Amino acid sequence: MQMTYAEAIRDGLRVELKRDPKVYLAGEDVGPFGGCFGVTAGLFDEFGPKRIVDTPISENFIVGHAVGSSACGLRPVVEVMFDDFITVCFDEFANQAAKVRYMFGGKAKVPMVCLTINGAGVGAAAQHSQSLEALLTHIPGLITVIPSTPADAKGLLIAAIRDDNPVIFYEHKQLLGVSEDVPEGDYTVPIGKADIKREGSDVTIVAWSWMVQKSLAAAEELAKDGISVEVLDPRTLVPLDKEAILKSVGKTGRLVIVQESCKTMGFGSEIAAIVAEEGLDLLNAPIIRVAAPNTPIPFSPVLEQEYIPSVEKIVAAVKSLF
Amino acid sequence: MEFSKEQLFDFYQTMATCRAFESRVSELFAAGKIPGFVHLSLGQEAIAAGVFACVEKDDKCGLHHRSHGEMIAKGGDINKMMAELFGKATGTCKGKGGSMHLADMDMGLLGANGILGAGFAIAAGAAFACRYNETNDITLCLFGDGQSNRGPLHESFNVAALWKLPIVWICENNGFGLSNPVKGHLATDNVSDRAAAYGMPGVTVDGNDVLAVYETTQEAVKRARRGDGPSLLEFKTWRWHGHFEGDPGLYKDPKDQEEWLKKDPIPRLGNMLIKKKYATQEDLDQMKAIGEAKIDAAVKFAEESPWPDASELYTDVYDRQL
Ligand SMILES: Cc1ncc(C[n+]2csc(CCOP(=O)(O)OP(=O)(O)O)c2C)c(N)n1
Numbered sequence: 003m004q005m006t007y008a009e010a011i012r013d014g015l016r017v018e019l020k021r022d023p024k025v026y027l028a029g030e031d032v033g034p035f036g037g038c039f040g041v042t043a044g045l046f047d048e049f050g051p052k053r054i055v056d057t058p059i060s061e062n063f064i065v066g067h068a069v070g071s072s073a074c075g076l077r078p079v080v081e082v083m084f085d086d087f088i089t090v091c092f093d094e095f096a097n098q099a100a101k102v103r104y105m106f107g108g109k110a111k112v113p114m115v116c117l118t119i120n121g122a123g124v125g126a127a128a129q130h131s132q133s134l135e136a137l138l139t140h141i142p143g144l145i146t147v148i149p150s151t152p153a154d155a156k157g158l159l160i161a162a163i164r165d166d167n168p169v170i171f172y173e174h175k176q177l178l179g180v181s182e183d184v185p186e187g188d189y190t191v192p193i194g195k196a197d198i199k200r201e202g203s204d205v206t207i208v209a210w211s212w213m214v215q216k217s218l219a220a221a222e223e224l225a226k227d228g229i230s231v232e233v234l235d236p237r238t239l240v241p242l243d244k245e246a247i248l249k250s251v252g253k254t255g256r257l258v259i260v261q262e263s264c265k266t267m268g269f270g271s272e273i274a275a276i277v278a279e280e281g282l283d284l285l286n287a288p289i290i291r292v293a294a295p296n297t298p299i300p301f302s303p304v305l306e307q308e309y310i311p312s313v314e315k316i317v318a319a320v321k322s323l324f
Numbered sequence: 325m326e327f328s329k330e331q332l333f334d335f336y337q338t339m340a341t342c343r344a345f346e347s348r349v350s351e352l353f354a355a356g357k358i359p360g361f362v363h364l365s366l367g368q369e370a371i372a373a374g375v376f377a378c379v380e381k382d383d384k385c386g387l388h389h390r391s392h393g394e395m396i397a398k399g400g401d402i403n404k405m406m407a408e409l410f411g412k413a414t415g416t417c418k419g420k421g422g423s424m425h426l427a428d429m430d431m432g433l434l435g436a437n438g439i440l441g442a443g444f445a446i447a448a449g450a451a452f453a454c455r456y457n458e459t460n461d462i463t464l465c466l467f468g469d470g471q472s473n474r475g476p477l478h479e480s481f482n483v484a485a486l487w488k489l490p491i492v493w494i495c496e497n498n499g500f501g502l503s504n505p506v507k508g509h510l511a512t513d514n515v516s517d518r519a520a521a522y523g524m525p526g527v528t529v530d531g532n533d534v535l536a537v538y539e540t541t542q543e544a545v546k547r548a549r550r551g552d553g554p555s556l557l558e559f560k561t562w563r564w565h566g567h568f569e570g571d572p573g574l575y576k577d578p579k580d581q582e583e584w585l586k587k588d589p590i591p592r593l594g595n596m597l598i599k600k601k602y603a604t605q606e607d608l609d610q611m612k613a614i615g616e617a618k619i620d621a622a623v624k625f626a627e628e629s630p631w632p633d634a635s636e637l638y639t640d641v642y643d644r645q646l
Contacts, residue, residue, distance in 0.1 A: 026456070052456070058486065060479035066445020067452055067483075073434060074384060074453035097439045098446065105425040106435060107418030108640035142641050166643040194646065241646035 005184040007177045008041045010152035011117075014159035015042065015079065017188055019049050022077060025163060028055040029064055029081030029117075038083050039119060039178055061087055065094035068114040069168075073102060077163060082118045085172065086132050099168035100143030113166045115159070120148075121175040121212055122262065122294075122310050127301040133211065133263040135172050139240050139272070145193060146239040148172040150214035153184045154237055157191030165193060176212045196243035198250070202232035205256040205320055208247060208273055210235055213260040213311065220316035229320060239269050247273065248281045255286035256323050260316055265293035287323040292316050325539050329602045331377070335534045336597065336608065338373035339590050341615035342393035345402065348619045349392065349409060353569040358409050362423050363390040367532075367564035370589035371496050372397035374537025375464065378545045384432040384454065384463040386447030389424050390496070390563075391436045394466055400428050406622035412629035419632045420640065432461075441474025443467060444493075448480040451491035451548075462490040462548040470501020472515045481556075485522040488553035492544040495556070496531065498563040499584075503575040519556040531559030532589040562587070 005013060018025045027042065033056035036043030046054040057064050061082055068078040082088055088095065095116075102112050122131040139146050145167050149155040155173070162169040199214055200221050209217040214235045221231035234250050236243055251257050257277055259270035270291045277289060292311050300306055346364045353362050365372070368390075376397035379385070387394050396402060401416065408415030409423050416426055427435030434450055437443045447465035454461040471477075472495055484491050495515045499506060512518065519526020525547075529540045537559055544555035562584035566573035573581075597603035638645075 058479070058483055060483060062476040063445045063448065063479035063483050066442065066476065066480070067449030070386070070434060070446035070449025070451075071453040071456070072449075073429065073446070074450045074457075076453050076456055078449075093439055093442055094445065098437075098442055102435070103642070104640045105417060105421040106427040106429070107416070107420050109417070110427060110429045110435070111643065145642075145646075 003184055003186050004181055005152050006179050006181045007152045007155050007173070008039065008179070010156035010184045011041050011159055011173065012043065012045065013184070014156040015045060016048070017160055018163045019045070019053055021188070024075065025077045025079065026053045026055060027079045027081070028057050028068070030057055030059055030083050032056060032081050037081065039175070041173070041178070061091040062094060065091040065116060066098060068116070069094060069098045069102060069112050072112040072114040073110050077113050079115045079117060079163060082116055084130050085118045085120045085134050086129050088118060088134060088137070095138055095144060095168070095170070096141045100141045103167070104143060111166050112168050115162045115169045115171055117171050117173060119173040119175055120262070122299050122306060123176055125301060125303060125306065128298040131299040135239060136263060136267060136269040138170055139269055143168065144240065145169040146172070147193065147237070148210050148239060149237055150177065150199070150211050150235050152180060152182050154191055154197065156184050157189050158193065158237065160188070161190040161193050164190070172211060174211045191237070193238050194241035194243055196234055196236045196246035198232060199235050200231065200233040202230040202254065204230045204254055205258060205323060206232045206234055206247070206250040206254045207258045207260055207316070207320070208234050208236065209260040210237065210239070211262065213262050216311065216313050217260050217316055219313045220320065223313065223317050224320055227321070229324065231320065244276055244280070247277065248284065251277055251281050252284045255284060257285065257289045258292060258316070258319050258323070259289065260292045260311055262311060263294060264296045265291060266296050268293055290319045290323065292319045325535070327535060332593065332597055332602060333611070334377065335373045335538070336590070336593050337611045337614065338376075338397050339369040339534065339593065340612045341618055342369040342372055342396050343590060344612070344615035344619045345392055345396060348623060350565065350569055352623070359411060360422050360424070362409070362569045363567065364565050364569065365390050365393045365563070367584065367588065368496060368498055368561045369393055370534035370537055371531050371559045371561060374534045375466070375494060375541045377538055378541040379462070379464060382432055382459070382461050384434055384447070384450040384461065386434045386443040386450065386463065386465040387426070387436040388440065388443055388467050388471065389436055389438055390468065391426065391466065392423070395426055395428070395433060398433055399431050400426070400433060402618055402622045403625040406626040407629045410626040410629070411631070412626055413632040413636070414625070414629040418636060420636070440468075440471035441476045444476050444480035447491060448484050448489060451484065451489040454490050460549055462492065462545060464492050464494055466494045466496060468501065469495060469497040469499075469506050469515055470504065470509060473509060481518075481522045484554045485524045488551060490548040490551065491554045492541065492548055493554060493556045494541070495558040497558050497560045500563060500567070500575070502567045505575070514558055516556050516558040524554050524556055526556040526558070528558040528560060531561035532587045532592065534589055534593055
């Protein structure tokens with residue numbers, strides 16, 4: 003069935019809310035209002051106030067309460083309205099959700115999912131546009147899911163809700179309206195499996211979230227010049243499908259990593275390090291990272307466009323390898 | 325309120341066992357047998373004994389970093405607790421948590437927490453689950469005066485009152501947040517003064533009077549079970565030792581210390597038992613001996629227990645090997 007990314011997420015939520023009475027959704031304005039980006043529209047009418055819970059503006063509570071309720075047997079899906087706000091409740095992720103199972107010797111679990119949204123390009127400026135997905139990947143105990151297509155979004159969300167670990171699920175503002183055929187009903191995408199979004203033989207681009215689209219557009223351009231690009235979307239950063247990345251690089255001999263966040267210590271650095279450590283002999287050229295500069299995200303559309311990794315920059319980076 | 329002899333004996337026994345545990349841990353720490361940070365509740369035993377006599381096994385409880393006595397009073401396994409403090413494989417958390425992360429989900433103990441103030445939202449989440457699951461269970465959340473100044477308190481106090489969650493907030497005001505006396509860190513005279521801001525009852529009670537602690541808690545627990553929402557209880561007491569073992573507590577006025585030592589909650593109840601002719605000195609000595617015997621057994625258990633296998637480092641990070 004044709005669905006947008008936003009509809010696919012909503013459909014995934016609906017499947018799980020129907021299937022498992024322990025699943026509930028809580029967050030700011032997720033109820034009758036339908037979420038800041040309309041992702042949860044209609045769910046309140048369908049499932050009522052017990053299952054779709056509007057919270058006050060209280061991020062520590064939203065994430066922290068999910069640690070407690072999931073430890074007591076529920077399966078909360080909570081929403082932190084923007085990725086930028088994850089920093090407000092970093093403790094609840096880094097020291098609480100991530101640590102409970104381990105600190106308590108495996109005798110407690112926190113099967114919770116936190117939805118949040120990334121991304122620049124809508125003039126939201128420095129505090130509502132960041133893609134901070136790398137931050138939480140540094141904390142063992144958390145799973146990071148970051149889909150680039152509607153079908154992946156639905157399948158990964160259902161898998162995330164069924165997963166017994168705390169999962170952070172990154173949506174992207176620029177993808178909400180993207181539409182494609184999405185399987186109906188119960189359907190999962192395995193966590194930790196990359197997907198080749200375009201096959202190619204000369205160079206591998208690893209990209210996730212919105213940057214998959216940009217990389218596919220770049221691949222299209224490069225094909226005109228006779229460069230065959232493989233676009234690999236890891237879909238989840240933790241766990242990372244290392245084998246798929248090494249296999250693709252083994253085939254192409256070249257690696258370009260495209261990330262929307264600023265360059266220093268982005269997740270691309272980790273991928274580059276893995277390939278350098280475990281696949282140096284597969285490479286015929288240096289690894290290149292295409293990333294945003296190390297600046298805050300500016301407001302002015304002109305400056306913001308300069309900030310976001312563009313198709314042109316990706317094309318140029320790939321060409322520099324030949 | 326009239327108390328039966330059995331009830332009073334139970335209070336006495338719990339306090340005696342907690343005292344024996346903490347005294348022994350102090351010695352073991354000084355002898356270098358217990359690593360890490362150890363925060364003892366010597367002098368504060370009446371709170372654990374009074375509070376936990378009011379709840380059932382399935383009721384939940386969030387603890388903080390100074391919570392050995394609370395765990396004993398809730399029915400935690402003393403052998404496993406001691407083994408955990410030693411870092412042994414047989415510990416409550418397989419040696420992965422230690423004193424600051426004791427937890428036992430089977431007993432509804434949501435865990436001690438090394439991050440001050442993080443426990444508020446976790447406990448609120450447990451209370452949310454109690455109600456979501458349509459049980460009659462309630463949740464207690466214990467915390468110190470110092471951590472009452474953390475921001476997450478505000479979020480959780482507000483939401484719990486707004487949603488009438490079945491929770492009782494219990495402040496163990498032991499005079500200090502580390503070296504900082506209450507007058508140096510609290511804008512109001514009492515922590516409980518803040519209850520009014522959330523439209524919940526707040527009361528300050530002598531925390532060295534186990535009977536007053538029991539009566540006050542009983543009322544708040546009943547209120548929570550009835551669905552009338554949270555209460556804030558503040559029990560004023562005094563920490564006999566330093567903040568952690570090894571801290572000589574030089575910031576305390578020796579006169580205050582002397583005064584409070586005279587208010588020792590254990591002889592206070594003991595004298596009443598003798599006066600009422602419920603008990604003889606031999607009865608009291610016997611209860612003390614029972615407590616000490618339990619601790620002897622626990623130390624033996626801990627000392628004879630194996631260390632965790634090195635492979636344990638890698639387990640319990642996730643539900644599976646990623
Ligand atoms: C967020 C955070 N800040 C600071 C600390 C360090 N710390 C641990 S205990 C403590 C004092 C706590 O005082 P209080 O809440 O009154 O509890 P008490 O130790 O008196 O039982 C401090 C500052 C911490 N563990 N977590």
